Amino acid sequence: MNITYLQEEIDKIVASSTKIDEKLQAICDFLEAEISYYDWVGFYFKNGDKEELKLAQFTGEPTEHTIIPFGKGICGQVAVSNENFVVQDVSEQDNYISxxxxxxxxxxxxxxxxxxxxxxxxxxxxxxxxxxxxDEELLMYICKKLSVIL
Structure with a gap:
């Protein structure tokens, strides 16, 4: 993985004059295309004042999990813990949404x-x-860049 190249391309997407939604979709598409083991890439955002996440832009197979309650699954746990979560084998997670x-x-x-x-x-x-x-470094970089434009 060439982190420098990937970060430069992300910078170009973030700096582009397109709308936020288009930038998020472009990031999903780029990551899925560039990194062979990224089979699904998506963004979830807090759904208004509700204690849940709502699926936004994504690339990969459609998912039925368009709404995820806080605390449920890996995404829901991150919404509560505010920490990165890396799961190397999802079968070992009790609180996993397949x-x-x-x-x-x-x-x-x-x-x-x-x-x-x-x-x-x-x-x-x-x-x-x-x-x-x-991977963690790259994705944290992307999230930091996005935090400036969201």
Whole structure:
């Protein structure tokens, strides 16, 4: 994984003159295309004043999980903990919401705006034990860049 190249391309997307929704979709599409083991890439955001997340832009197979209550699944846990969550083997998680039988690992990184957790980027992989510190670094970089424009 060439972090420098990926960060430069993300910078171009974030700096583009397109609307926020289009930037988020472009990030999903770019990551899924560039990183072979990123099989589903999406954003969830807090759904107004409700204690739940709502699916926004994504790339990959459609999911029935368009609304996720806080605390439920990996995404819901990140909404409560405000911490990164890397799951190398989803079968070992008791509080896991399956998005499909192919998903073997997942990484979720929160997005903060003015210190508030407003959403997250969620990556699913069909490969177990695939995420590294480089993935976490890249996704944290993306979330930090997005926090400035959201």
């Amino acid at each position: 998005c499909g039988w192919k998903v073997k690992s997942e990484i979720v990184i929160p997005i903060f705006v003015n210190g508030e957790n407003i959403g997250q980027i969620d990556i699913d992989s069909h490969t177990a034990n695939t995420f590294s510190a480089k």
